[in-house]
Amino acid sequence: NSKERNIGKLIQDRLPAEIRDLLHLAGQLGRKLGLPVYAVGGFVRDLLLDRPNQDIDLVVEGNGIALAKALAEELRGRVREHQKFLTSVVIFHDAKGAESRIDVATARLEYYEYPAALPTVELSSIKMDLFRRDFTINALAVRLDSTPFGQLVDFFGGQRDVKERVIRVLHTLSFVEDPTRCLRAVRFEQRYKFRIGAGAEKLIKNALSLKLMDRLSGPRLFSEYQHICDEADPPACFFRLDELGILRAISPHLALTPNRRDLLCRLREMLTWYRLLYFDEPAQAWLLYFLGLNLNLNYAETSAHFHRLGLPEVKKTEILGQREQMRAVRGKLETWQRQDDVGRTKVSVLCDLLRSISLECLLYIMASTDNPGLQKNLSRYITQWRREKADICGADLRRLGLAPGPLYGRILKAALEAKLDGEAPNAQSQLRLARKMLEGVPESGGKSCDRPMRK
Template sequence: SPKNRSIAGLLGKRLPVAAGKLLHDLGTVGDELGLAVYAIGGFVRDLLLGVANLDIDVTVEGDGIFFAEQFAARHGCRVRSHRTFSTAVVIFPDGAKIDVASTRLEYYESPGVLPTVERSSLRHDLYRRDFTINTLAVCLNGPSFGRLTDYFGGQQDLQERLVRVLHNLSFVEDPTRVFRAIRFEQRLGFHIAPHTENLIRSAVRMNVLNKVGGLRLLNELIQILRENEPVGAIVRMAGFGLLPFVHPALKLLPEIRRVVEETGRVLAWFRLLYLPDACEQWQVYFLALGDRLTTDEFHDACRRLAVPGRISTKVFSHRRQALGTLDAIQRRLRRNPEVRNSEIYDWFHGLPLEMLLYLAARANREEVRRFVSQYVSRLRQVRCSLDGDGLAALGLAPGPRFRTIMDRLLVARLDGEVVNDEQERALALLLIASDGGASVAKMHH
């Protein structure tokens, strides 16, 4: 039947040879152990859509941990297992990983007593999943390698490009699926099916999102804001009324939407620089979304989401100061549009990259974006060639003048007053000989 057609041909055609061989190896071990083995979920969905995805999830009808250990022993892999969930991760020598789940559930009724094992079926297992497009399973066992199992109409929904839940309580059981629905819809260019949309609306009305813990909510938000083009998903979240669950004052006002869209352009520009620095895209979008929140409201939103301290310290703690700087820059530009590099350096230096990109996105003036761009691509790398030891070797006695002279030399470098090491050395000598560099600094400005 078309429901259980074979996609062995597709597996051979669309996957790299090594991945295809791996699937066969998984099936072979299943054959030896008498266990049915399936590739499931996002991997199958993306395979049918022709989207590259080598993130293989496996489900074993039976004891997945036992299967994982046996497979690992035969193929020189390590295993990390989680008994409570009957899941395991097979880790290959090159670091590649495969998640293995079981359709077998164990219940420990009381300590010291053997667990009650429920061998649930593949169908039962798939029924617990979020959307029909994620319920497709491909059998890997030799005799039926490539046989597609489609219990819930996943193929048809892939064809009609629909995100559809399996049953009416899906969002009540797991409210984070509301975000997943939006993420898949936007990433794949699908539509959330009408009835599923109604279920989302009623879940929102029932405030089920309030029951989701901070970190879980943050995790869903991060996954959305890390997508390639998250603006559509942000608009969709706002449309479903999800933003107030992060903070009551969070709304996608037209001016915030402008900042969010500009963030997309700024990040696209940044990617084209191919800089080695990792930039956390989600943090830039998060700052953009919270653009109109007061400092207190922004902190409350971070608390609601349980944003880890190391992240809020790095990115969000200077938010108020950074916004103040941006205002000061815009006022300064109205007085006089001529700006020295050392001023730009002074404005931005010490701010994390994410905050700089956010400032560029929210600035009303094109010049500000240019300044951020100069700073990020060039000015922040500028260094003096002389260091403390270098100054000492030129005869400067230890003391507070080290700092002032170093700062003065950096300004000279940034503004092109000195363009090579020799000129820098000459300026250093002049500064050392003068009264702490103060009068020379004045002379230059």
Template sequence: MVDRLKKLPSELKKILTIASRQATSSGVKIYLVGGVVRDLIKGKINFDLDIVVESDAIIFAREYANYLGGEFKKHHAFGTATVYLGEHKVDFATARRETYPRWGALPVVVPAALEDDLARRDFTINAMAVSLNKGDYGRCLDLYNGLSDLSKGLIRVLHKDSFLEDPTRILRAIRFEQRFSFKIEKNTFKLMREALGREALKFIHPHRLRNELVLILKEPKPRIYIGRIEKLINFSILDKTPPSKVLGGSIPVDKSIKLDREDFKLFLRIEKTVSFYQEKFKKLKEIEEWFVYLAAILVKLSEPEILQFVESFGLRKEHRVKMLSIKKNLSKIKRLNRELRPHAIYHFFQLLSFEAIVFFYAYYPEKKIRENIEYFLDKLVNVTLFVKGEDLKKLGMKPVNLYSKLLRRLLYVKLDDKLKTKQEEIRQAKVIFRKLKSREDRMMVPVVKTIDK
């Protein structure tokens, strides 16, 4: 492993070398652990480093951050800390033993030796460590034959209760199986099915399930992962959310999701659409690809069901708004299947997220809908006015409360008629203002009722 460590990029070698020197001067033992060791053996570079400290990791990490001038964040409950060094981050954890008070619960943690720390890992391929200590720097510690399983392409748990203690490992096993083109070892697969038969996933907090699902949807070609999940567990991970506070917990919601062939065709279209968007519209905002796939999974639910899901799974407010927007506008998009003036296209899309627009492009294969979406992204999305509110003030236009409506109408004219200069916009603004002012004046004229005697 020494040779592999030497082949790391210089900035990573520096990060590890300084940590090793600090360990020597502090008289503690530290080890590189987890996925980074697995990837090193596979010849891949992993820029997220995990280091186990056989001492107080928080104290060690604080000194390390101070020395390198990095940002330091601590997590007392688990005896861990993270140091951010530019584009890199290093996670430090106190070597620990974990016990689970019940299925799916967060573990109770106590400091322990490295051997105990490796024993708590999810799979053998992630239970290897590399010494960063003077005297045996680069030595690989493989207590569970992870090297052998890595060479054979096997996903294997460390003990029979692994999936019951932490059922998120079921999803993680699928993720690693598909990412590396590995196989889930025969007995491990048997234990997984047994855990599913005992409905282990329902004991996991929805937020933890969300995290695992998002990681899966962030993988390249997530439809392959989704297909594997559907085959094994029929997306039952989405059936266990508690009653929604939004709904008062009183409305029964059936969120059983069954994916069919059309859904997987949609996933494939999303892949192609995301690639098309990234290639053709490079200057536009980057999208959260995982969210587009999640929308494809949830869109067949009703609005109350989506509300319950997004709340129970703890999606951020911005994601909740985006998801409901997709559902509310799904049928309205059909109106775009015809010739429309530019301002009408802009009016429809201006308040939608780019994720929603990409989703609709994939969802509707109709040529005219897609042409209108492309026209918006290519020609309309970045159109702005030269004229601002301050310009209207200087022109003596009153009252100010008309400005918002005036500027919106002016933008629509620009979108349709291609106003080229600020002077052209000012001339058009005066025309629009006279019409708006005239209408407002008419509305303010009191209506006098006469009484016939």
């Protein structure tokens, strides 16, 4: 009783040729091996929604590993198999040479055990595989080995729910089976601007009152938290998690105050700004939002959140150390800015203050300050000053007759500072500065490496 429809034309029209070819290839191999093969899950959902998704998940009724091996051979790739679960990953290089992967799972009827509360029905193995999934919109499949190619398999109303833009579960125990689905529901809802259906919302509330979030392991929670931070609009997800009581279920300290809400939005703007700069130093979104969510919480409270996310102790110490450093420098930054406003300080002084502040903390300070002058200077620091180097190097100093040693570092630092402050903007003026610094240094007797060499 699946609502069948052929979506071969959608596949033809909406997918890039390379993905299309992969789907056809999997279908051909399925036919050859006599194995029904389906593309399933998020890939199909996004195909209906016309959103790009390169993550092909295949499910095979029968021997999934055999199909994966055949696929790998055709794609000149390799297979990593998990015999125990009969799942595998085909790893290969795409047309551009980038590493790509396709998950291939096996659907087997005898594999699943269901709680007694669920009706026992005879299900085909693909139906059973789809029934295990979180939401109806994720429980769609396209059959690839059939003729005509591209039969959509929809046992649970996924097409209707895509059309009605609603997140529904397949059965009442969905959140009990896997409480991360409470977070996933919000993530999909916000990503697609869907609505969590009334039934699903009730079941989420029920899961919260049963304290099921407490059963989630740190790493699973962290992984879901990271997925949220990688969405286009993480604050929207956090607001909704707050509204549904999910944040409070994770920790009572996480409830969103107006200040936290405002900060989360500012952090989103800041990340968007930073990402547009295309620097090859990526900012860790999860960390930035973590700092935002922990606004006004003390060391012990924030530390507890680290534990809840299952993060290692060293990571916690490192990040909380960075936060303490950031807190310590904030007052000094305001003072520096006041002096800068009246032309009584230097860029190099600001750079000195910020040198050991991590990128995420820099973005955090910039997002949370209301001082436009400081904001502008922080943005110049992030985009320009922190990347600046002196225009002279060790080789130049050696040519001046200076033997390698600690003085090198001091001179190069002074050259950089003079450059930042506009006092020595180029190599020539920095060399002049170096010579001047060397004037006071006694000539080398040969041994110490901190003095000029005899010319």
